[in-house]
Amino acid sequence: MSFRFWQRWLIALGVGVTLFGVVQALFSSTALFGIFYDQYNPVFWGTAAPTAETVQFQQWAFAVWGGTIAGWGVFITLLAAYPFGQRAKWAWLCFLDGLLLWYVLDTGASVVYGVGFNVAFNTALLVLGMVPLVMTWREFFAQQRFIREGA
Numbered sequence: 001m002s003f004r005f006w007q008r009w010l011i012a013l014g015v016g017v018t019l020f021g022v023v024q025a026l027f028s029s030t031a032l033f034g035i036f037y038d039q040y041n042p043v044f045w046g047t048a049a050p051t052a053e054t055v056q057f058q059q060w061a062f063a064v065w066g067g068t069i070a071g072w073g074v075f076i077t078l079l080a081a082y083p084f085g086q087r088a089k090w091a092w093l094c095f096l097d098g099l100l101l102w103y104v105l106d107t108g109a110s111v112v113y114g115v116g117f118n119v120a121f122n123t124a125l126l127v128l129g130m131v132p133l134v135m136t137w138r139e140f141f142a143q144q145r146f147i148r149e150g151a
Helices: 003-027 031-045 052-084 089-113 116-141
Strands: none
Touching: 003 031, 003 052, 003 116, 031 052, 031 116, 052 089, 089 116
16 A cells, blocks of 8 residues: 555544544543443442542543543644655654553553553554554665765
């Protein structure tokens, strides 16, 4: 597949992440995010329902987290559209380093706290981000030549 296909893949991923973050920020207190609460609550409260204060805190944390995710999505979109599209090596490395750092820290915490749903969710997102990087590696690095000074 062509470089432009993988670039568009990353742009679409960025737009998707942005939209997910906006929806999360605006609708974290609705049933729309019930699937997430249904996965997280049993890990931390067992069969007991969380208190009203806990629910309010969760909704606030999800809203703030949604804003962070939306901002991350904008970075992904613009990085893919411009410097990545111009084959700037630093953009490819930025994607790689950012994805790996996020994955290790976020997923590591999820493993420690036993939140398997988040481990699976993160792994799916990691794959969606890494596939285009693997597929475009040659565009950025295979033709790199090392020239000695004075040669």
